[in-house]
Amino acid sequence: DQQVKQNSPSLSVQEGRISILNCDYTNSMFDYFLWYKKYPAEGPTFLISISSIKDKNEDGRFTVFLNKSAKHLSLHIVPSQPGDSAVYFCAASAPLIDGANSKLTFGKGITLSVRP
Amino acid sequence: DSGVTQTPKHLITATGQRVTLRCSPRSGDLSVYWYQQSLDQGLQFLIQYYNGEERAKGNILERFSAQQFPDLHSELNLSSLELGDSALYFCASSEGLAGIEQYFGPGTRLTVT
Numbered sequence: 593d594q595q596v597k598q599n600s601p602s603l604s605v606q607e608g609r610i611s612i613l614n615c616d617y618t619n620s621m622f623d624y625f626l627w628y629k630k631y632p633a634e635g636p637t638f639l640i641s642i643s644s645i646k647d648k649n650e651d652g653r654f655t656v657f658l659n660k661s662a663k664h665l666s667l668h669i670v671p672s673q674p675g676d677s678a679v680y681f682c683a684a685s686a687p688l689i690d691g692a693n694s695k696l697t698f699g700k701g702i703t704l705s706v707r708p
Numbered sequence: 709d710s711g712v713t714q715t716p717k718h719l720i721t722a723t724g725q726r727v728t729l730r731c732s733p734r735s736g737d738l739s740v741y742w743y744q745q746s747l748d749q750g751l752q753f754l755i756q757y758y759n760g761e762e763r764a765k766g767n768i769l770e771r772f773s774a775q776q777f778p779d780l781h782s783e784l785n786l787s788s789l790e791l792g793d794s795a796l797y798f799c800a801s802s803e804g805l806a807g808i809e810q811y812f813g814p815g816t817r818l819t820v821t
Contacts, residue, residue: 596750598750624808626808626809628812633814634814634815635710635712635798635800635812635813635814635815636751636798636812637710637812638809638810638811641808641809681750681751683751685808695741695753695756695764695766696741696751696753696808696810697753698743698750698751698752698753699750700748700749700750701750
């Protein structure tokens with residue numbers, strides 16, 4: 593059962609425009625969400641995160657929005673640049689219970705292509 | 709560069725064989741995580757070690773095992789390999805037990821023929 597879903601496998605946008613990458617989750621215990629970016633032949637790199645006590649977190653061109661009631665988060669990239677072309681993974685984490693579990697649950701990823 | 713190293717980068721082997729993947733975490737990180745990424749799949753969590761002890765298990769097959777050594781490097785052992793084990797295997801590390809922000813290595817691409 594896919595607890596973190598990225599239903600659109602790919603997205604193509606024009607350079608300078610906004611990229612909106614969506615992610616849905618089903619586990620209401622998730623309380624921390626992250627976005628990772630992955631270039632070919634490299635491992636995923638951490639991009640931005642948000643705690644469930646917030647609804648927005650911004651870092652430069654990247655903003656993550658969280659809608660807890662809808663169990664939905666989105667990553668906005670403004671303005672999009674060709675170097676942003678990569679696979680973006682949404683991930684979620686549930687709180688620790690006695691320090692026993694800190695695994696991340698990942699979505700399948702969205703391939704973003706930014707056209708020059 | 710995340711500071712996490714993985715060897716080898718590529719591995720081609722036959723069904724039924726056994727391989728060992730190696731990971732060195734970032735300096736100072738005590739937690740090591742292993743993930744598998746198969747075709748069209750997201751990253752599937754396999755197992756976590758913290759300071760030498762197994763802390764969490766995910767969808768790890770019984771044919772797979774891992775360990776973390778006193779110098780904190782980790783090895784993932786895959787045995788009785790099947791064609792379906794072909795995948796990218798990533799190692800990640802974090803400073804503490806609660807690895808919210810994990811740093812990933814470049815991965816090992818395993819091809820089973």
